[in-house]
Amino acid sequence: MINLLKMDLHRFGRNRMMYLLLLLFCAFQIFGIFMMKKYEQPVEGAIPVSRLTESEFIQYNISQPPSWMLIYIAVFTIYFYMSEFNSGFHKNYISMRNARLHSVCSKLIILAIFVAMMFLTMLIADGAGRRLFFDHTALGDLATLITLLIGQFLLHWAFSILILCIAMIAKNLLISLSAGFILALNVIGMVLAALEAQLTGIHLSKYLLINTLVRVKDFNSTADIVHTFGVAAAAILLFGILAVRYKLKEDLN
Amino acid sequence: MTDCMIEICGLTKMYKSKTAVRNADLKIYRGEIVGIIGRNGAGKSTLLKMIGGLVYPTSGELHFFNRAAAGEQSFFERMGVLIENPGLYPNVSAYENLNLLAMAYGLGDRNAAIEKLLQLVGLDSKNTAKVKSYSMGMRQRLGIAVALLGSPDVLILDEPINGLDPQGIVEIRQLILELNTAGLTILISSHILEELSKIATKYVIIHQGEFIEVLSREELQQRCEERIELGVEEARAALPVLERELNITKYKVVDSRTVYVYDENIHIRQIVKVLSEQGIMIDSIAKHKQSLEQYFLERTESAGERHD
Numbered sequence: 001m002i003n004l005l006k007m008d009l010h011r012f013g014r015n016r017m018m019y020l021l022l023l024l025f026c027a028f029q030i031f032g033i034f035m036m037k038k039y040e041q042p043v044e045g046a047i048p049v050s051r052l053t054e055s056e057f058i059q060y061n062i063s064q065p066p067s068w069m070l071i072y073i074a075v076f077t078i079y080f081y082m083s084e085f086n087s088g089f090h091k092n093y094i095s096m097r098n099a100r101l102h103s104v105c106s107k108l109i110i111l112a113i114f115v116a117m118m119f120l121t122m123l124i125a126d127g128a129g130r131r132l133f134f135d136h137t138a139l140g141d142l143a144t145l146i147t148l149l150i151g152q153f154l155l156h157w158a159f160s161i162l163i164l165c166i167a168m169i170a171k172n173l174l175i176s177l178s179a180g181f182i183l184a185l186n187v188i189g190m191v192l193a194a195l196e197a198q199l200t201g202i203h204l205s206k207y208l209l210i211n212t213l214v215r216v217k218d219f220n221s222t223a224d225i226v227h228t229f230g231v232a233a234a235a236i237l238l239f240g241i242l243a244v245r246y247k248l249k250e251d252l253n
Numbered sequence: 254m255t256d257c258m259i260e261i262c263g264l265t266k267m268y269k270s271k272t273a274v275r276n277a278d279l280k281i282y283r284g285e286i287v288g289i290i291g292r293n294g295a296g297k298s299t300l301l302k303m304i305g306g307l308v309y310p311t312s313g314e315l316h317f318f319n320r321a322a323a324g325e326q327s328f329f330e331r332m333g334v335l336i337e338n339p340g341l342y343p344n345v346s347a348y349e350n351l352n353l354l355a356m357a358y359g360l361g362d363r364n365a366a367i368e369k370l371l372q373l374v375g376l377d378s379k380n381t382a383k384v385k386s387y388s389m390g391m392r393q394r395l396g397i398a399v400a401l402l403g404s405p406d407v408l409i410l411d412e413p414i415n416g417l418d419p420q421g422i423v424e425i426r427q428l429i430l431e432l433n434t435a436g437l438t439i440l441i442s443s444h445i446l447e448e449l450s451k452i453a454t455k456y457v458i459i460h461q462g463e464f465i466e467v468l469s470r471e472e473l474q475q476r477c478e479e480r481i482e483l484g485v486e487e488a489r490a491a492l493p494v495l496e497r498e499l500n501i502t503k504y505k506v507v508d509s510r511t512v513y514v515y516d517e518n519i520h521i522r523q524i525v526k527v528l529s530e531q532g533i534m535i536d537s538i539a540k541h542k543q544s545l546e547q548y549f550l551e552r553t554e555s556a557g558e559r560h561d
Contacts (some may be wrong), residue, residue, distance in 0.1 A: 003359035010356060014345075088340030089350075092399050093357040095306040095329035252307040 001102040008106045012113065017079050019227070021072050022117060024183055026125045028068065030055075032061075033129030053140025055148050057126060059216045066185045067214060069118055074180030076114055077163040080195045081107060082173050091252055100247045108240060111160040119153055147219045154232035155213040161239040162209065168246055171207065186210040199207070256283035257319060258407060258438050259304060264313035266299050266433055273299040275462040277313070281407075281440065281455075286433050289442035289452030290549055297442040297463040298336060298411050304440065305334040305409045333405035335413060339396025343385035347376055347395045350384060351402060358403045370398040380553060390417035393425065401432070402524060408432060410441045414448060446545045460553045477543045481514040484537035488512050491533050498527040510536065 012018060036049050052060060062069070084090050093099055131137050139145055161181070167176040182188065191203040205211055212231040218226045259281040266274045274296040281287055291297045302308040304315065306329035308320075314321055317328035341350050342452060355363040371378040374394040384392065393413055398410055410429070414422045422445070429452055433439055443449045449456075456473055458466040468476070484508040485491045488506050495501040495514070514524070521538055528535055543551070 004357050007353050007356040010353060083342070087342050088338060089342055089353070091307055091334065091336065091340045092354050092402075095332055095334060096357070097327050097330055099357075249309070251302075251309060253301070 001098075003097045004099065007093075008110050011084075012080070012110050012243065015080065017077060018114065018117075021076055022121050025068065025072050025118065026121050027182075029122060029125035030129040030132070033126070035134050037133040047147045048131075050136055053138045053145075053187070054123075054126060054130075055140040055219075057130070058145075058152070059146060061163060063214050063216050065214065066181075069122065069156065070184035070210075070213075072118060072168060072189040073111075073160045074163045074177070074184055075158045076178045077111055077147065078167045078173060078180060079116075080110065081164055081167045082176070085171065086173075094252060100250075101244055102207060104240075104244045107164060108161060111164065114144060114156050115153060115160055116155045116200070118156070119149060144219045146224065150218070151217070151219070151225070151228040151232065152213070154229065154236065157210065158209055158232050158235035159179045159213065161236060161243060162195060165239050165243045168243060168250075183210060186214055189214075207231055258283050258317065259280070260314070260316040260319070261304070262314045262316065264303060264315065265311050266303060266308060267297075268312045271495055272462050274303070274310075274459075276338060277459075277464050277466060279457060279464065281438060284433065284436065285455050286429070286439045286441065286453045286523045287457060288445060288449040289440065289457050290449065291459035292553065293444075295459045297459055299462075301334075301336055301409050301411050301440060301442060305329065305332050305336060305403050307334070307336065308348070320373065328368040330403070331406040333400035333403065333408045334399040335393075335396045336409065339392050339399060341384045341392065341395060341399070344383055346381050347371060347384060347387075347391075347398075348378055348381075350395065351398060354399060354402050360403070366402065370401055373401070374398045374428065390418060390421035393417060393421070397425070406436075406438065408437050408439045410439065412443055413441065414443060414445060422448060444458065446549055450545045457529060458549060465552055473545065473548070477545055477548050478515055479517065479540070479542040481524065482520065482537070482539050482541050483512045483514060483524065484510055484535070485512065485528070486510065486534045486536065494527055494531045494533060495524065498531075499523060 028208045040049055042048055047056075049060065090103065094103070109142045119247070127137055163176070163180050170179070189205060189208050189211040192208065193203075193211065196202060196205050205216065207227070209231060212228060217228055219225060257280050259279075261277050261279040261281075264274060264277040265272065277286075277300060289297045289300065299308060303310050307355075317324060320328075322328050342353070348371070351367040351370065352363060360366050360542060368378045374397050376391065376394055376398065384395065387395065393416070397408075397410070397413065400410070411427075414425050416516065417425060426448065429439060429441065433452075441449065441453065450473070454470050456466075456468050456470070457464055458468075461531070483491070488511065490508055491512060492504070492506070495504070495512075499516075499519055501514055501516050501519060505513040505515070507513060521540060524538065525535060
C-alpha cells in the first residue's frame with residue numbers, strides 16, 4: 001500500500017494538469033471576486049457580499065451553481081485515473097499481492113490531497129481577492145470556519161470518490177466528464193427535489209451528496225453538523241467500498 | 254524439467270455469451286518456453302491474461318507450484334507480464350516508467366536495477382526522450398524490461414515481436430533465449446510461427462478458444478520433417494525388405510498398412526523398385542514436407558471443420 005501510494009504521490013507531484021487546475025482555479029476565484037465587486041448590488045436587509053466573513057463567503061460561493069470547485073475536482077479525478085488506465089500501466093503492478101485494493105486506496109488518498117489543495121488555494125485566492133477588491137479579510141468565528149472547511153472538504157472528497165467510481169465503471173473520458181459536469185451542476189439533485197416536492201412531500205433529497213454540499217449550512221445547529229458529516233461519511237464509505245469492490249472484480253482487458 | 258510450475262485445469266473464460274477460452278488443460282514445467290499459436294481472436298491473449306492474473310476465469314483452476322492459485326495472490330507476483338501493448342506512460346522517459354514501477358514494487362536500489370534492465374534490453378538509461386517518441390521496437394524492449402522488473406520466475410509475452418524490424422526480431426529472440434538460459438520459464442504467443450519455432454520448446458495450438466494440440470518441439474519437428482509416406486498391403490512384410498535392400502533405419506510404422514520413411518537419401522523410385530521386385534503391393538507412396546505454418550493451418554482448418 002505504502003509503495004503504491006509512493007508511486008501515485010510521485011506521479012501526482014509531477015502532474016502538470018494538477019498545477020494548471022490549481023492555477024486556473026486561483027485565477028478565476030480572484031477574477032470572480034473582482035466581478036462581484038464590479039456588479040455588486042445592495043439588497044435591502046442583506047449583508048453585501050463584500051462585507052461577508054470568510055465562512056459566509058465560502059458558503060455563498062459554493063451555493064452558487066455551477067460549483068467550479070466540483071468541476072475542477074471532477075476533471076482532475078478523471079484525468080488522474082484515466083491517464084493510468086488508458087496507458088495500461090496498472091497492468092504492470094496489478095499482479096502484486098492486494099494491488100487492486102491498495103491501488104484504489106492510494107487513489108483515494110491522492111484525491112483527498114488534491115481536494116485539500118483546492119481548499120488551500122481557495123483560502124489563498126479568497127484572501128488575496130477580498131483584500132484587493134473588498135478591502136475586507138475578516139475570517140469570522142474560527143471554530144465555524146474550521147468546521148465548515150472540514151465538512152466541505154469531506155463532502156468534496158466524497159464527490160471525487162463518486163467521480164472515481166464513474167470513471168472506473170465507464171472507462172471512457174467523455175462519458176466520465178459529462179457525468180462529472182451533470183453532477184457538478186446538480187441537475188439530478190434539483191430534478192429529484194422538484195419531483196419529490198410535487199409527488200410526495202417528503203424531503204429525502206436534501207440528504208443527497210450534492211444537495212448537502214451546495215446547501216447553506218448553519219454550523220451552530222447540531223442537526224446541520226450531523227447532517228453534513230453524516231452524509232459525507234456515508235458517501236465516502238459507500239463510494240469507497242463500491243470503487244474497491246469494482247476494482248477487485250474487474251477484468252483488466 | 255520435472256518441476257511443474259503452472260498447471261491449468263479446465264480453464265474457461267466467457268464474456269457474456271461468447272466463450273474466449275474453453276476448457277483449457279496444460280502443464281508448464283520450469284525452464285520451458287511455451288509458444289501459444291493461434292489466429293486473431295483465438296483466445297491467446299485471454300489465456301495469458303488469466304495466467305497473469307489480469308482476468309478472472311469463469312471456471313476451471315490455475316495451479317502454481319502444485320497449489321491452487323485462487324486466493325493466493327502472491328503467486329501472481331512471480332509473473333512478469335507483457336500483454337498486447339506495453340503499459341507505459343507516453344509522456345515520460347523509459348527510466349521514469351521503470352522508476353514508477355520500481356516504487357510500486359518497493360525496490361531498494363532502484364537506480365541500479367533500472368540501469369541493469371535497460372542495458373539488458375539494449376536501451377540507453379541516459380536517454381531522456383519521452384516514450385511517445387520511441388519506435389515500436391524500443392517500446393517492446395521497454396515493455397520486456399518492465400515485465401522483468403521484480404525478477405519474476407515466469408515471463409508472459411504476448412506478441413513481443415509484433416512490428417519489429419528483422420534486426421529487432423533477432424535481438425528480442427536472443428534476449429528471450431538468454432533469459433530462458435538464466436532460468437526463466439517463458440510463455441510467448443506470436444503470429445510469426447517460424448520465429449516461434451526457433452525458440453519454443455513446447456507448442457500449444459489454440460483455435461476458437463480450444464486447445465487443439467499441445468506438442469513438444471521434438472514432436473513438431475517430427476511432424477514437419479520431410480518423409481515418404483508409404484501405403485502397402487502389409488507393413489510387416491515390407492519393413493525387412495526396406496531395411497535389407499536400402500539400409501533404411503529411420504522409419505515409423507503408423508499402422509499395419511502405413512510406414513513413414515525419414516531417410517533423406519532415399520528416393521521414391523528406389524522403394525518402388527525393391528518392393529516390386531519382392532512382390533509386395535504398394536497402395537500409395539508420396540513425399541511429404543510441411544512447414545510449421547502449413548502444419549498450423551492444417552490443424553486449425555480441420556478443427557474449424559469439426560466446429561462447423
